[in-house]
Amino acid sequence: MPPTPTPHRRSRARVIGFSLAAALAAVFALGALSAGGVLVWASAKADDDGFINAGEETVSTRGYAVTTGRVDLDLGDAGSFLDDIGSGEVKLAADAGGSAGTFVGIARSADVRRYLQGSGRAVITDYEGWPGEPVYREQGGDRRPQRPAAQEIWVAETQGPGRQELTWDVRDGDWTAVVMHADASKGLDAEVDAGAEMPGYVGGVGFGAIGVGILLLGGSVLMLWLGLRRPGGGVDGTWPAGPATPSDPTAPVPPSDPSAPFAPSGRSSEAPTAVIGPEVRPGL
Numbered sequence: 142m143p144p145t146p147t148p149h150r151r152s153r154a155r156v157i158g159f160s161l162a163a164a165l166a167a168v169f170a171l172g173a174l175s176a177g178g179v180l181v182w183a184s185a186k187a188d189d190d191g192f193i194n195a196g197e198e199t200v201s202t203r204g205y206a207v208t209t210g211r212v213d214l215d216l217g218d219a220g221s222f223l224d225d226i227g228s229g230e231v232k233l234a235a236d237a238g239g240s241a242g243t244f245v246g247i248a249r250s251a252d253v254r255r256y257l258q259g260s261g262r263a264v265i266t267d268y269e270g271w272p273g274e275p276v277y278r279e280q281g282g283d284r285r286p287q288r289p290a291a292q293e294i295w296v297a298e299t300q301g302p303g304r305q306e307l308t309w310d311v312r313d314g315d316w317t318a319v320v321m322h323a324d325a326s327k328g329l330d331a332e333v334d335a336g337a338e339m340p341g342y343v344g345g346v347g348f349g350a351i352g353v354g355i356l357l358l359g360g361s362v363l364m365l366w367l368g369l370r371r372p373g374g375g376v377d378g379t380w381p382a383g384p385a386t387p388s389d390p391t392a393p394v395p396p397s398d399p400s401a402p403f404a405p406s407g408r409s410s411e412a413p414t415a416v417i418g419p420e421v422r423p424g425l
Contacts, residue, residue, distance in 0.1 A: 170360075176350050184344030198275050199332055201329065205286055206319055212250075232308045244320070248296060250316060254317075257286055260284050260285065
C-alpha cells in the first residue's frame with residue numbers, strides 16, 4: 142500500500158499546481174490585452190471611410206513619376222474571406238504638385254515597366270518606422286512618356302487638379318502604383334498617402350479581447366491566492382499545526398530545581414502524606 146502523502150507534501154503540490162495555472166492564465170491574459178489594445182487603437186485611427194492610413198509623406202523626384210516597387214499579392218482563399226468580412230480595399234491618395242494636375246493609377250508591374258521604360262522616376266522600395274517614411278531610389282532616364290490617362294493598362298485610376306484619391310479591391314498578381322502629373326511633365330514633389338480598409342466591428346472585437354484579458358488576469362490572481370492560502374487560513378502556504386500530542390507517562394522527568402519553592406521530584410500515583418504533631422508510639 143503506497144504511503145499516504147503528508148500534509149506538508151500535499152501543501153507543496155497545491156502551491157506548485159495553482160502557481161503554474163496562474164502563470165498560464167497570466168500569459169493568455171497579456172496576449173488578449175495586447176491584441177485587444179492593438180485592435181482598439183487601429184479602430185480609433187481609422188478615418189470616416191473605415192481606412193487606417195499610413196500618413197502623408199513627400200516624395201520628390203526630377204523624373205516623370207513616383208512608383209511603388211513590385212507588389213506581389215497571392216491571396217489564395219484570403220480574397221474571399223476579405224470580401225466576406227467587408228475588407229480588402231486599399232486607398233491611395235496623392236498630390237503631384239504644380240498646375241498640371243495629378244494622376245494616380247494602379248497597373249500590373251510588367252505593364253508599368255513597359256510604359257515608363259527609359260523614363261526617370263522615383264521608386265519606393267521600403268518604409269521606415271511608423272506611420273512609415275518612404276525609402277526610395279532614383280531611376281534615371283530622359284524619355285518623356287505619353288499622358289498616363291491615354292494608356293489602357295490601369296485597373297484603377299483617377300486624375301484631376303490637386304489631391305486625387307482612389308480605392309481598389311486587392312487581387313492576386315504583381316502590381317505597381319503610379320503617381321504622375323496628368324500631362325506627364327517632369328519634376329514632382331508628390332504628397333503620397335496610402336491606407337487599408339478595416340472592418341467596422343474591429344473596435345468591438347478589440348474591447349471584447351480586453352474584457353477577456355481582464356477576466357483571465359483576475360483568474361490568475363485568484364488561483365495564485367488559492368495556491369498560497371493555508372487550509373486553515375492565511376497565505377504562507379504552510380500546513381497548520383495539529384492538536385498537541387499527550388505526553389508519555391513513562392518518559393523520564395527532569396530533576397527538579399532545589400531552589401524552587403515547591404518542585405515535586407517526580408510523578409507518583411499516590412497522593413502525598415502530611416505528618417502533623419509528634420510521633421506516637423504504641424504502648425506509651
